[in-house]
Amino acid sequence: MGERLVAIGGDGIQAQVKLQTLNRKDFMRRFAKSCTLVAAAALIVPTILFADDTNFHNAPDSAQKMKNPYQGSSAAAQAGKTVYARNCLSCHGKAGKGTGNVPSLVDGKLTSVASGEVFWFITKGDKDNGMPSWAQLPAKERWQVVTYVQTSLPLAGSQQGSRVAPADTNTSKLQAPPPKPPFTDFRYEEPGQVRKITVNDLPQPYATHSAENAPQVVARPENAWPIAPPGFKVGLYAAGLDNPRTLITAPNGDIFLAESEPGDIRVFRGMTSEGKPELSSIFAGGLKRPYGIAFYPPGPDPRWVYIGTTMELLRFPYHNGDVKASGGPEDIADLPGPGGHWTRAVAFSKDGKELFVADGSGSNVDDPDTHPDEKNRADILVCDPTNCHLSVYASGIRNAGGGIAVDPETGELWCSVNERDALGDNLVPDYITHVQEGGFYGWPWWYMGGHQDPRHAGKHPELKDKVIVPDVLLQPHNASLELTFYEGGQLPAEYKGDIFASEHGSWNKAVRAGYEVIRVPLHQNGDASGEYEDFVTGFVLPDGNAWGRPVGITVAPDGSLLVSDDGSNSIWRVSYTGK
Ligand code: HEC
Structure with a gap:
C-alpha cells in the first residue's frame, strides 16, 4: 500500500525546481504558447541566464565528480539514518516527504543526482530558502546521510503503510510564553x-x-x-x-x-x-x-x-x-x-x-x-x-x-x-x-x-x-x-x-x-x-x-x-x- 501524501505542503509547495529547470527553449516555447506577456520588456532576460543548467541546485561541475566513499554500503546507510533522525527529520519528515516548502526527498529526483552534488548542497545549504548548511557535521556523517537519503529512505517511504507517524512533539515549545497579541498560536x-x-x-x-x-x-x-x-x-x-x-x-x-x-x-x-x-x-x-x-x-x-x-x-x-x-x-x-x-x-x-x-x-x-x-x-x-x-x-x-x-x-x-x-x-x-x-x-x-x-x-x-x-x-x-x-x-x-x-x-x-x-x-x-x-x-x-x-x-x-x-x-x- 502506497503511503498517502501526508505532506502536500502546509502551503502547497513541494519539491523545489531550481534544478529541473526549464532550459531556454522550453521556457520560450511554454510562454509563447500560453501567455501573452504583458510586461514583455521586463521578461527579456539576458541569454546567459537561460544557459542550460542541469546541475543540482547549480552545483559546480567539480561537485559532480566527488565520489561517495560509502557508495553502496548498507552500514553507512544505517549510520546515515541516525544522522537523518537527528538533523533532518524535523523538516523533511520521517518518511522524507517534506511539508510546507520543505521538499520531498523521496519523489525520485535524488536518486538520479550525483552523490557529490547532494553532498555539496547539504554542505552549503540554502539559507534564504530555509535549508541550513550542514558544514559543521563531520564529512563522514554528511556522506552517510547522503547515502541514506539516496538509497534507503526512498525505500523506507514506499514501504511505510500507514500515513500516521509517531508523535513528534517538542514539548519545550509548548511551554513557550504566551504569544504577544495580535499574534497568536x-x-x-x-x-x-x-x-x-x-x-x-x-x-x-x-x-x-x-x-x-x-x-x-x-x-x-x-x-x-x-x-x-x-x-x-x-x-x-x-x-x-x-x-x-x-x-x-x-x-x-x-x-x-x-x-x-x-x-x-x-x-x-x-x-x-x-x-x-x-x-x-x-x-x-x-x-x-x-x-x-x-x-x-x-x-x-x-x-x-x-x-x-x-x-x-x-x-x-x-x-x-x-x-x-x-x-x-x-x-x-x-x-x-x-x-x-x-x-x-x-x-x-x-x-x-x-x-x-x-x-x-x-x-x-x-x-x-x-x-x-x-x-x-x-x-x-x-x-x-x-x-x-x-x-x-x-x-x-x-x-x-x-x-x-x-x-x-x-x-x-x-x-x-x-x-x-x-x-x-x-x-x-x-x-x-x-x-x-x-x-x-x-x-x-x-x-x-x-x-x-x-x-x-x-x-x-x-x-x-x-x-x-x-x-x-x-x-x-x-x-x-x-x-x-x-x-x-x-x-x-x-x-x-x-x-x-x-x-x-x-x-x-x-x-x-x-x-x-x-x-x-x-x-x-x-x-x-x-x-x-x-x-x-x-x-x-x-x-x-x-x-x-x-x-x-x-x-x-x-x-x-x-x-x-x-x-x-x-x-x-x-x-x-x-x-
Ligand atoms: C530547517 C529545515 C530543514 C532541515 C533541518 C533540513 N532541511 Fe533540507 N531542505 C530544507 C528546505 C526548505 C529545502 C529547500 C531549499 C531550496 O529551496 O533551495 C531543503 C532542500 C534539501 C535538499 C534538496 C532537495 C531537492 O530536491 O532540491 C536536500 C537533498 C536536503 N534538503 C537534504 C537535507 C538533509 C540531508 C538534511 C539533514 C542533514 C536536511 N536537509 C535538513 C529544509 C531543511
Missing part, C-alpha cells in the same frame, strides 16, 4: 475570538529564528473533534477520502471535491438525515494534481467545469446532474510550473468574461530577475474563458494558488495568500485581500507595503511605493487556503456575505498557528476592516500534534459549511442550530 485559538494585525505590529526580520516545526499528522483521538462557536454544530460529512482538497458547490447543489494526490474529481450529492452524502461518484480521474474547480458559464446552467492542474488548465463538458464526465478533458492553456507551489485555484468573473488562475511561486523568495523559472509565477493570471491566452492580472502574490473567489455581490476578485518563510515566527503575515487589476503585492522584493525583504536588500527601489498592503493580515505562516463567500440561508443574518477560509497550518513557526477555519466579516458592504475571527478550531491536540488540516471550504445547498481536511482525510459539516 494554536493554544490560544478560540471560536469567536476576533483578531486584527496591522503593519505597525510587524517585527523586524529575524527577530526570532526560523522554526522547523512541520506537523507529523497523528490519527484523530476519539475524544478530539472540531470546535465551533456557540450555536453551531460540527458533523462528519464524509471520511476515508484520499487527500481531499478543494471543495465547490455546483449550481444544482452537487458538491465537487478535488482529491489531488490520486488525481480525482469526486462529486457528492444530497444529504441524508444523518448529514452524510446520498451519492458519491468519481466525475473524472487520472489527472495530474487537480486543484481549482469552477463552473462555466456562471449562472444556473453551466456547460463546462474547468479544472486547474499544476501544468494545465483543463475543462470537461458538464450539464447539471452529471456525476461522470461525458467527454474531455480539453486543454485550455498550459500553466507556468511545475516546481514549488503546485495548486492552481481558478474562478470566473461574475459576467463570465474573465477566467482567473492563480499560479504560486516556484520557491520561497527566488528573484525572478535571475530565476527564469519564476517568470509569470506568484501571479494571478487572466484570460478569455473560451480562447485562453493568459496575461498577468495582478503580481507579486507569492501563492494564491490555494484560493481565489469572486464576491457574488460586488463582483470583486479576492484571494487567500501564503506569504514567505524563514524570516522568523511573526513574519510575513499570510493574507486575504480583494485583488486590484494590475496591482503589485510585493513578492519577492517587498512585503506589506514598503518593507524590503532583507534577502533582496537594495533591489527595485522604484517598486517600494507600489506595493499594496492587503486588506486582512492573518497569522504569519498560517497557510491560508480556499475561501468562500457565505450566501447561504442557514447562518444568522450577520454572517451574510462574509468570507470563510481554511487555514492549513504552519510549519515555520515555533508554536503552531492556523489549523482552523476563519471568518472574515465584510460588514454587509463587501469591505473588510482588517479583522478576522477564529471560527472552527480544535485540529491540534494539547500536546502540539495536529490531527486535522483544513484545505477546502464551500457552502452546501442547505446553508451549512463543508470543510475538507487532508489531515484526517474527511469533510466536516458546520451547521447552525442556534442552541
